[in-house]
Amino acid sequence: MTPAAQPAEGTEQSSSATYSPYHVFTSAEWARFRADTPLTLTFDEVARLRSLDDPIDLDEVRRIYLSLSRLLSAHVEASLLLFQQRNRFLSLSDVTKTPFVIGIAGSVAVGKSTTARILKELLARWPSSPKVDLITTDGFLHPNAVLRRENLMERKGFPESYDIGALLRFLSAIKAGQPNVKAPRYSHLTYDVLPDEFTVVDRPDILIFEGINVLQSRDLPADGKFVPMVSDFFDFSIYIDADEALIHNWYVERFMKLRNTAFRDPNSFFHRYATISEDAARAIAEGLWENINLKNLRQNILPTRPRADLILRKGSNHLVETVALRKL
Ligand SMILES: Nc1ncnc2c1ncn2[C@@H]1O[C@H](COP(=O)(O)OP(=O)(O)O)[C@@H](O)[C@H]1O
Numbered sequence: 593m594t595p596a597a598q599p600a601e602g603t604e605q606s607s608s609a610t611y612s613p614y615h616v617f618t619s620a621e622w623a624r625f626r627a628d629t630p631l632t633l634t635f636d637e638v639a640r641l642r643s644l645d646d647p648i649d650l651d652e653v654r655r656i657y658l659s660l661s662r663l664l665s666a667h668v669e670a671s672l673l674l675f676q677q678r679n680r681f682l683s684l685s686d687v688t689k690t691p692f693v694i695g696i697a698g699s700v701a702v703g704k705s706t707t708a709r710i711l712k713e714l715l716a717r718w719p720s721s722p723k724v725d726l727i728t729t730d731g732f733l734h735p736n737a738v739l740r741r742e743n744l745m746e747r748k749g750f751p752e753s754y755d756i757g758a759l760l761r762f763l764s765a766i767k768a769g770q771p772n773v774k775a776p777r778y779s780h781l782t783y784d785v786l787p788d789e790f791t792v793v794d795r796p797d798i799l800i801f802e803g804i805n806v807l808q809s810r811d812l813p814a815d816g817k818f819v820p821m822v823s824d825f826f827d828f829s830i831y832i833d834a835d836e837a838l839i840h841n842w843y844v845e846r847f848m849k850l851r852n853t854a855f856r857d858p859n860s861f862f863h864r865y866a867t868i869s870e871d872a873a874r875a876i877a878e879g880l881w882e883n884i885n886l887k888n889l890r891q892n893i894l895p896t897r898p899r900a901d902l903i904l905r906k907g908s909n910h911l912v913e914t915v916a917l918r919k920l
């Protein structure tokens with residue numbers, strides 16, 4: 593594996609007055625850190641992995657994701673070394689290394705799924721062939737029946753709409769190295785948790801955990817009792833960022849495209865919007881954005897950005913323009 597990428601000269605945000613916890617790179621500067629990392633994905637594979645409306649191509653994988661893969665490789669390797677050294681220090685033997693967990697956060701419609709899927713494939717193709725699993729937090733949403741009962745349908749994606757206990761139990765079991773840990777599944781088609789459907793996670797080397805609120809912190813109890821939060825289980829975290837106006841646009845345009853694809857399915861929760869007029873559908877999308885997703889972005893998601901180890905900031909067309917990496 594390769595050593596950690598070194599920041600290029602002059603790329604640090606320079607200010608004598610304020611300290612920034614991040615090194616900030618343009619995408620061109622960041623691309624140089626890929627060094628000799630091979631491109632192990634083909635054009636067709638990238639096309640298969642990207643979400644509707646996300647134009648990511650091989651150039652973007654080369655520019656952004658190869659350096660990221662190389663950096664993560666350095667982190668995984670360092671965590672293994674630290675694990676071995678601590679075991680020697682404590683004279684422990686027979687301790688199993690538990691998965692390296694990568695959290696991916698960011699607004700609805702910012703493109704977390706594409707990033708997560710591309711990373712999963714790139715990491716799985718490292719020479720050590722690690723087992724990489726990917727879980728999304730939507731499976732941990734309360735079912736619609738519960739959200740309706742609690743009057744939370746308009747709060748889908750807000751912290752209170754998740755079964756946080758189940759989410760923490762899942763991550764805790766993963767970090768405890770338990771075999772066959774079950775994660776509930778969500779369907780964007782039915783807009784609901786799939787009853788009795790699970791993804792089984794069996795001791796991967798790396799787990800990617802993706803969802804809007806994964807960097808959320810919690811109020812700490814005054815009595816000093818241990819209250820875990822999701823990010824306590826992360827070894828590395830990534831926040832996908834973009835201007836609010838761009839994400840708004842991506843959300844509405846994706847909704848309009850889904851009208852001609854997923855919404856046509858009679859089982860789609862949004863099926864009724866496939867047949868209404870274009871203007872009426874646009875108004876629905878605007879309402880969902882304004883009343884739910886934008887509020888959630890402002891109140892709960894964006895405030896978690898400074899907690900990320902790495903921030904990928906996208907410009908128009910979903911292309912990453914700057915990369916901010918937390919200083920060690
Ligand atoms: N109503 C929907 N019907 C079908 N697929 C959807 C719908 N809404 C979102 N998706 C898909 O679900 C995935 C997750 O979307 P989202 O939670 O907005 O996160 P992101 O855009 O950051 O990946 C994306 O691949 C998106 O295309």
Ligand SMILES: CC(C)(COP(=O)(O)O)[C@@H](O)C(=O)NCCC(=O)O
Binds near residue numbers: 729880
């Ligand atoms: C299911 C989501 C909350 C995303 O959840 P995540 O996978 O990030 O946990 C989101 O796609 C969503 O449905 N938001 C509610 C408003 C809307 O329909 O867009």
